[in-house]
Amino acid sequence: MELIQGFISAFQYLFNHPLNWLLLLFGTIWGILFGCVPGLTGIVGVALLIPFTFTLNPIEGLLMLGAVYVGSTFGGSISAILFNTPGAPEAACTTLDGYPMAKKGQAGKAIGYALSASAIGGLFGTIVLILLAPPLSEMALAFGPPEYFALAILGITAIASIGTKSVFKSLLSGMIGLGLATVGMDPLTSNARFNFGSKLLLTGISFIPAIIGLFALSEVLKRSGESLRAMAVDAGSKVLTKLPSLREIWDLKITLLRSSIIGTFIGVLPGVGATTAAFIGYSEAVRWSKHPEKFGTGVPEGIVAPESANNSAVGGSMVPLLSMGIPGSATTAVMIGGLTIHGIIPGPMLMVQNQDLVYSVFIGMLIANVLMIFFGIKIASQFGKILKIPYVLVGPSIIVLCMTGVFALRNNMMDLVVMLALGGFGYLLQELDYPIAPLIIGLVLGPIAEVSLRRAMILNNFDIIAVVTHPIAGVMLLISALSLIYGLYGQYRRQRERKKISPAP
Amino acid sequence: MVKRIVDLVFTVAVFVGSVYLWFVADRFPEFLKYKNVDSDFWPKIILATMAILSLCILYENIAAVRLQRRETKAPVSLGDDRSVSGVRWKTVIAMGVLCIAYYWGLNLFGFIIATIVFMWLAIVVIGGAGKWAAVVFPLIFTVGLALIFVKGLELSLPRGVWLFRDLSLLFY
Numbered sequence: 001m002e003l004i005q006g007f008i009s010a011f012q013y014l015f016n017h018p019l020n021w022l023l024l025l026f027g028t029i030w031g032i033l034f035g036c037v038p039g040l041t042g043i044v045g046v047a048l049l050i051p052f053t054f055t056l057n058p059i060e061g062l063l064m065l066g067a068v069y070v071g072s073t074f075g076g077s078i079s080a081i082l083f084n085t086p087g088a089p090e091a092a093c094t095t096l097d098g099y100p101m102a103k104k105g106q107a108g109k110a111i112g113y114a115l116s117a118s119a120i121g122g123l124f125g126t127i128v129l130i131l132l133a134p135p136l137s138e139m140a141l142a143f144g145p146p147e148y149f150a151l152a153i154l155g156i157t158a159i160a161s162i163g164t165k166s167v168f169k170s171l172l173s174g175m176i177g178l179g180l181a182t183v184g185m186d187p188l189t190s191n192a193r194f195n196f197g198s199k200l201l202l203t204g205i206s207f208i209p210a211i212i213g214l215f216a217l218s219e220v221l222k223r224s225g226e227s228l229r230a231m232a233v234d235a236g237s238k239v240l241t242k243l244p245s246l247r248e249i250w251d252l253k254i255t256l257l258r259s260s261i262i263g264t265f266i267g268v269l270p271g272v273g274a275t276t277a278a279f280i281g282y283s284e285a286v287r288w289s290k291h292p293e294k295f296g297t298g299v300p301e302g303i304v305a306p307e308s309a310n311n312s313a314v315g316g317s318m319v320p321l322l323s324m325g326i327p328g329s330a331t332t333a334v335m336i337g338g339l340t341i342h343g344i345i346p347g348p349m350l351m352v353q354n355q356d357l358v359y360s361v362f363i364g365m366l367i368a369n370v371l372m373i374f375f376g377i378k379i380a381s382q383f384g385k386i387l388k389i390p391y392v393l394v395g396p397s398i399i400v401l402c403m404t405g406v407f408a409l410r411n412n413m414m415d416l417v418v419m420l421a422l423g424g425f426g427y428l429l430q431e432l433d434y435p436i437a438p439l440i441i442g443l444v445l446g447p448i449a450e451v452s453l454r455r456a457m458i459l460n461n462f463d464i465i466a467v468v469t470h471p472i473a474g475v476m477l478l479i480s481a482l483s484l485i486y487g488l489y490g491q492y493r494r495q496r497e498r499k500k501i502s503p504a505p
Numbered sequence: 506m507v508k509r510i511v512d513l514v515f516t517v518a519v520f521v522g523s524v525y526l527w528f529v530a531d532r533f534p535e536f537l538k539y540k541n542v543d544s545d546f547w548p549k550i551i552l553a554t555m556a557i558l559s560l561c562i563l564y565e566n567i568a569a570v571r572l573q574r575r576e577t578k579a580p581v582s583l584g585d586d587r588s589v590s591g592v593r594w595k596t597v598i599a600m601g602v603l604c605i606a607y608y609w610g611l612n613l614f615g616f617i618i619a620t621i622v623f624m625w626l627a628i629v630v631i632g633g634a635g636k637w638a639a640v641v642f643p644l645i646f647t648v649g650l651a652l653i654f655v656k657g658l659e660l661s662l663p664r665g666v667w668l669f670r671d672l673s674l675l676f677y
Contacts, residue, residue, distance in 0.1 A: 048659075400646070462541045
C-alpha cells in the first residue's frame with residue numbers, strides 16, 4: 001500500500017513539473033553519447049553534470065544523473081558493435097559477438113539486439129530495485145570474501161569454453177590477464193609489485209586503456225593489413241537499426257532472464273558493477289549454451305547476455321546506494337556527489353525521510369529505459385553513417401579518438417603506453433589464435449579474486465578448506481570445477497576423433 | 506611455417522617469463538601480519554599456472570605437428586600459412602611504428618600538429634584515399650575533435666613542449 005502511495009505521489013510530482021521530463025531526455029541522450037565514445041564513459045558523463053545539479057533540486061538532479069547512467073551503459077555497445085571499440089568497459093563483452101555480426105553485414109540487427117536487451121535488462125533491474133531493495137541488500141551483506149572469490153572464479157573458468165580450439169590457450173590468456181592485474185600496488189600491503197621502479201606503474205594497468213588497446217587498436221592494425229579491395233567492400237555497408245521481432249526475443253528468453261538476474265544480483269554487490277555483471281552474464285551464457293563453440297562468431301545470445309546483464313546491474317547498483325549508502329559501482333560512487341551537494345545522505349533513512357526522491361528515481365529509471373530505445377535507434381543510425389566513410393580515413397580517426405579519450409581519463413601518458421603496448425600484444429595474440437576475451441575477464445576479475453581470497457584466508461586462519469566449504473562459495477566453486485573439466489574433456493574428445501580419422505601409418 | 510615458429514617462440518617466452526617473474530615475486534618485501542598471504546602469494550599462483558599451461562601448449566603444438574605429418578604424409582608445414590598470405594605485413598608494421606611515433610609526437614608537438622601529421626602519414630601508409638579527402642579530412646577531424654574536447658567537455662589535451670607548447674596555448 002505504501003509502495004502504491006509512493007508511486008502515485010511521485011507520478012504526480014513528475015507530471016506537475018515538465019522540467020523533469022526534459023532532464024530525463026537530456027540525461028539519456030547525454031549518457032548514450034558519452035557511452036559510445038571510447039574513453040569518455042558514463043562515469044565522466046555523470047561527473048561532468050554533477051556541478052550543474054547544484055542549480056536543480058535533488059529530485060531533478062538525481063533523475064538526470066540516473067538517466068545518464070542508464071543511457072551510457074547501452075551507449076558503449078554502439079561503437080563496440082560498429083568498430084570493435086567498446087565505448088565503455090561494460091560493453092567490452094558485446095564486441096565479442098557484436099562486431100562479428102556487424103562484419104557479416106548485420107550491424108543494424110546487432111544494435112537492435114543490444115538495444116532490446118539493454119531495455120529489457122534495465123527494466124528488470126529497476127523493477128527488482130523497486131520491489132526488493134531491502135531484502136536484496138540484506139542478501140548482499142551475506143556475501144563475504146569467500147563468496148566474492150568464488151564469484152570471480154566462476155566468471156574466469158567459463159573462459160575455458162570461449163571461442164578457441166585450445167582450452168589451454170584460453171586459460172593462458174586468462175592467466176595473463178590475472179597477471180597484468182597484479183602490476184602496481186598490492187591492495188592489502190601497498191607493496192609495489194612488478195613496476196620495475198616505474199612510479200607511473202604504481203597505479204597499475206588501468207582497465208580502460210587496456211581494453212581500448214586490446215580491442216580497438218589491435219583491430220585497426222588488423223584492418224590496415226587487409227587488402228584495399230576488402231576495405232572498400234565494407235565501406236558500402238548500411239546500418240539500419242532493426243529491433244528484433246517478438247518471436248526472436250522469445251527465443252532468447254532464457255538467456256535474457258538468466259543474464260538479467262545475474263546482472264541485478266551482481267549490481268547489488270557493493271564495489272562490483274556493470275562491467276563484471278556483463279562478463280559473468282556472457283560467461284554463463286557460454287557455459288549453459290548448447291553450442292558454446294558458436295560464441296564469438298556473431299550469435300545473438302553473445303550480444304543479449306552482456307547487454308541485459310550490464311543494464312540490469314544499473315538498477316541493482318542503486319540498491320546498496322539507496323538502502324545502505326554504499327555505492328554498488330564506480331558510477332554510483334560518483335552519483336553520491338550529486339546527493340551530497342544537496343545535503344542528502346544516502347542510507348537506511350533515505351527511504352523514510354525522502355520518499356518522493358526515492359520513488360521519483362524509480363520512475364525516472366523506468367522512463368529512461370524506454371527513452372533509450374527511441375534515441376538509441378536514432379543515435380546508432382547516425383553513427384552507422386560512419387561506415388560509409390572509407391576505412392582508410394576511419395582507421396586513423398579511431399586511433400586518434402582512442403588516444404585522446406584515454407589521455408582525457410587521467411591526463412596520464414602511461415595510460416597511452418599501456419594502450420599501445422596492449423594493442424600490439426592483442427594483435428599478436430589474435431594472430432596466434434589466443435582469444436582476447438579471457439584476458440579481459442582476467443584483468444577485470446583479478447583484483448576481486450585476489451583480495452577476496454587473501455581476506456578469506458586471513459578470516460579463516462589460512463585454512464583453504466574452510467574457505468572453499470562456505471555453502472554459497474562451495475557451490476560456485478564446484479560449478480566452476482565441473483565446467484573446466486567439461487571444457488577439457490570436450491577438447492580431448494575432439495582430438496581423439498581427429499586421430500581416429502587419420503590413423504598412424 | 507612462420508606462424509608456428511612464432512607460436513613456439515611465444516610459448517617458450519611465456520614459460521621463461523613466468524619463471525623469471527616468480528623469482529622477482531620472491532624478492533617482494535614481507536609483512537609478518539600477512540604471513541601466509543603476502544604480496545607474492547597470488548602472483549606466484551598465477552605464474553606457476555602460466556608456466557604449466559605454457560608447457561601444455563608446447564606439448565599441444567608438437568602433437569599437432571605430428572598429427573599433421575600423419576595426415577598429409579608430406580614434409581612438415583610448421584603453420585597455417587593461409588592466414589599469413591594476403592596480409593599486408595609492411596602496412597601493419599608501418600602503422601604500429603606510426604602509432605608509437607604519434608605517442609612521441611603528442612608529447613613533443615602537442616595534439617594539433619601531431620594528430621594532423623599522424624593522420625596524413627597513416628592515410629598514405631594504408632592507401633586508397635582520394636587526394637582531397639586525404640588532405641582535408643585530417644584537418645577538419647583534428648580541429649573538430651579539439652573543439653569538442655577542449656571547449657565542449659573542458660578536458661585537456663597534450664600541449665607539447667617548448668615552442669609547440671606556446672603554439673598550443675594559443676588555441677587551448
